[in-house]
Amino acid sequence: MMTVELAPDYLPDLIRQGDGFLKNNFFKEAVIAYNSALKIDADNPHALVGLASVDIVKGDLAHAQQNWSQRRSKLISGLGLTS
Numbered sequence: 905m906m907t908v909e910l911a912p913d914y915l916p917d918l919i920r921q922g923d924g925f926l927k928n929n930f931f932k933e934a935v936i937a938y939n940s941a942l943k944i945d946a947d948n949p950h951a952l953v954g955l956a957s958v959d960i961v962k963g964d965l966a967h968a969q970q971n972w973s974q975r976r977s978k979l980i981s982g983l984g985l986t987s
Contacts, residue, residue, distance in 0.1 A: 915941055915944050915945060918937050918938075918940050918941040918951075919937075919938075919941055919948070919950045919951060919954065921937040922934045922935075922954045926957060926958055926961065931958050931961070931962055934954065935955065935958055937954075938952075938958070941954075947978050949983050952975045952978055952979045953975075953979065955971070956972060956975055959971065
């Protein structure tokens with residue numbers, strides 16, 4: 905947590921935090937970390953996939969499907985691809 909205290913807007917650390925929270929089933933905290941990353945880089949593919957993963961792991965497939973089209977277009981944009 906030292907990096908967060910020194911540089912709370914360090915994008916790679918926010919993604920790592922989100923991933924760690926997700927792996928330990930701390931979904932609320934994972935969403936906060938991924939959303940914080942998206943405030944820095946709105947098209948960050950790791951954060952977008954992380955948010956989708958939270959919905960899927962929670963079993964909230966309706967929410968995952970509802971939000972996926974928006975996340976998918978941002979993901980494609982973030983990766984520099986065309987749809």
